[in-house]
Amino acid sequence: MTGARTASPRRVLSAFFVVACALCVVVALIPLAFVLFFVVSQGVQSLNLDFFINNPRPVGEAGGGMANAIVGTLMLTGLAAAMAVPIGVLSGVYLSEYRGSRFASAVRFAADTLNGVPSIVIGVFAYAVVVLPLRHFSTLAGGFALGIMMIPIITRTTEELLLLVPHALREGALALGATRARAVFTVIVPAALPGIITGVVLALARIAGETAPLLFTSFNNRFFSTSLSQPISSITVQVFTYAISPYEDWHRQAWAGALVLVSIVLVCSMAARFAAARVASIRGQ
Amino acid sequence: MRSADFSFRVGVGAFAAALLLIVIAIAMTLANDSALSIEKFGLSFWGTSNWDPVAGEFGALPFIWGTLYSSVLALLIATPVALGIAVFVSELCPDALRAPLIFLTELLAAIPSIVYGLWGIFVLVPAVRALEVAMPDSLRALPLFSGPPLGVGMFAAALILAVMVVPFTSAIAREVLRTVPASQREAAYALGATRFEAIRAAMFYARTGIIGAVMLGFGRALGETMAVTMVIGNNPQVSLSLFAPQYTMAAVLANEFTEAADALYLSALIEIGLVLFVITLFVNMLSRALIWSMARQASPRRAVLVARGAEA
Numbered sequence: 001m002t003g004a005r006t007a008s009p010r011r012v013l014s015a016f017f018v019v020a021c022a023l024c025v026v027v028a029l030i031p032l033a034f035v036l037f038f039v040v041s042q043g044v045q046s047l048n049l050d051f052f053i054n055n056p057r058p059v060g061e062a063g064g065g066m067a068n069a070i071v072g073t074l075m076l077t078g079l080a081a082a083m084a085v086p087i088g089v090l091s092g093v094y095l096s097e098y099r100g101s102r103f104a105s106a107v108r109f110a111a112d113t114l115n116g117v118p119s120i121v122i123g124v125f126a127y128a129v130v131v132l133p134l135r136h137f138s139t140l141a142g143g144f145a146l147g148i149m150m151i152p153i154i155t156r157t158t159e160e161l162l163l164l165v166p167h168a169l170r171e172g173a174l175a176l177g178a179t180r181a182r183a184v185f186t187v188i189v190p191a192a193l194p195g196i197i198t199g200v201v202l203a204l205a206r207i208a209g210e211t212a213p214l215l216f217t218s219f220n221n222r223f224f225s226t227s228l229s230q231p232i233s234s235i236t237v238q239v240f241t242y243a244i245s246p247y248e249d250w251h252r253q254a255w256a257g258a259l260v261l262v263s264i265v266l267v268c269s270m271a272a273r274f275a276a277a278r279v280a281s282i283r284g285q
Numbered sequence: 286m287r288s289a290d291f292s293f294r295v296g297v298g299a300f301a302a303a304l305l306l307i308v309i310a311i312a313m314t315l316a317n318d319s320a321l322s323i324e325k326f327g328l329s330f331w332g333t334s335n336w337d338p339v340a341g342e343f344g345a346l347p348f349i350w351g352t353l354y355s356s357v358l359a360l361l362i363a364t365p366v367a368l369g370i371a372v373f374v375s376e377l378c379p380d381a382l383r384a385p386l387i388f389l390t391e392l393l394a395a396i397p398s399i400v401y402g403l404w405g406i407f408v409l410v411p412a413v414r415a416l417e418v419a420m421p422d423s424l425r426a427l428p429l430f431s432g433p434p435l436g437v438g439m440f441a442a443a444l445i446l447a448v449m450v451v452p453f454t455s456a457i458a459r460e461v462l463r464t465v466p467a468s469q470r471e472a473a474y475a476l477g478a479t480r481f482e483a484i485r486a487a488m489f490y491a492r493t494g495i496i497g498a499v500m501l502g503f504g505r506a507l508g509e510t511m512a513v514t515m516v517i518g519n520n521p522q523v524s525l526s527l528f529a530p531q532y533t534m535a536a537v538l539a540n541e542f543t544e545a546a547d548a549l550y551l552s553a554l555i556e557i558g559l560v561l562f563v564i565t566l567f568v569n570m571l572s573r574a575l576i577w578s579m580a581r582q583a584s585p586r587r588a589v590l591v592a593r594g595a596e597a
Binding site for chain 1: 314373388390402448535
């Protein structure tokens, strides 16, 4: 027989396919490397103390910063969390406790639907139900929009993590005569708490990077503000404003803002991975 | 005891009901607030290209064209890459490499849209402009490449969308491939298949789910706002040219919503939001149904998890 070892067309094709798949990975990681490289190299040049402690200054005046936008992003995400954590966690509890019911299927469907709604559409909704009645852009409207985006993420994380809690824990609590509420809030939820907190942190990181739902809800503000009923600046909207402006100095600040945003995302996802690994190792022991 | 359990159920259920109410409220609010424009223009809103807020004439054809064209182009670029990654990570790569690769692709999904947009304006667009300038005139004569070399335009938008869609499609395709029973691959190998042939068999087995994963990427691309707004050029025109500045539904909302001074203008923009909502809703529902039906057939236990991970 002619050697099975020689390169038959089928073998060549197979080897080619393996190489092509590996190349796909490289192709996808090139933009990641490029984006990170530019954000870090451009951002580091413009990131200084002024950036964190000063408010924006008029064009041409040096030393402006994004202190107002940083405070704004903190307030917006804080409001969003205050709205989304109770609704998200408790509906997650409902979904895991009564997972077979029709109502649970409907809620699960609603959560998946909400998760797929484009963020700009959430912004339109928040505009219609908060900005129009109050008659102006406000921190409240921006926090509301971000909160709506956050709810389905937390709902699903909570549900999945509660389902991972061993049955024995629940049965133990019920056998001791606990009501369902008591079993849930004193045994089952605490057992899943580290995971739920990780999920909330990841959701916060994600919405802190959102721009579209803020454009016409919290709008923007050149001045420092902590008022809930006034427009407020945010890092993302400020980066957008600066990026499409014609001024060199504002471009530099936009890169600095982008570096802050990417750092938030990186720190949060690393922390979440670390926490997940720790939980897994504790469980494993 | 019974009544305590009942009140617990009602109490927690009230919060769950909030989710349902929000989705219903979004649909009703959008429909209600766009009534003015729907009544005035009817279906011609989606068939005409004249967008003139001053004269009170609104035709949204260029926006829906730009949204669909940019998303389809992004899919054409992203799908082969995403499937290649999914196959590499789930079937080919050494175990030690798997977790880091998954982390890196997740990072690609985690970078905020505005950061992609900033990078797009200052790095990608000049690169695309250089490419357009370097292109031979014989090619530039084709309708696909016509127009001045601006850099901003459909091609830059499709590229940046593709980068943003890859991690979503590849994550779901990876999960879908994992649900294919090992017996499928083993049977192929036992028949003397090469690696490629065995993987092809597994992908054929998983085809419904893979189509679902690709559609999910489509749904993402349709609604993507900031990065596209910053590089597509924001010019409402229906053009086949990859280099022409165009516009999308999400981008017109981002740019013009705060300028909508009169009721009709605002209502026309909200109608665009309504249609974007409905389209993404259908695309997402269909993709979830496909992923779920495939995963259930392969492994009922994991089906729900895979299908629901569909939008993480």
